[in-house]
Amino acid sequence: MVRVAFFQRAWVSILNRSPNMFTLIALGVGASYSYSLVATVAPGLFPSALRQHDGLIPIYYEAAAVVTVLVLLGQVLELRAREKTGGAIRALLKLAPKTARRIRRMAPMRKWR
Secondary structure, three states: OHHHHHHHHHHHHHHOOOOOHHHHHHHHHHHHHHHHHHHHHOHHHOOHHHOOOOOOOOOOHHHHHHHHHHHHHHHHHHHHHHHHHHHHHHHHHHHOOOOOOOOOOOOOOOOOO
């Protein structure tokens, strides 16, 4: 599952004490999904101050899904850019000559008197 990959990467970064982008994504997606799940299953646990005007608890499943999709889209675009960059570098390397001649600098000329 896609979300599991974010949480696995976040867990590894926490264990290594080097938080990264996936730590932040897992925190945000996990918090919004967990909050929404509790609000869906047990809305009576929330105080009235958190309720909307119609008495419902707001849920954020969409926010978790949008963040996940945008991160995945960003990763796909990054991979495409890396592939194109690699291809451009290989094309540049093909332009290099097979052999080269080294021209040594000549000694400066002396004046004869």
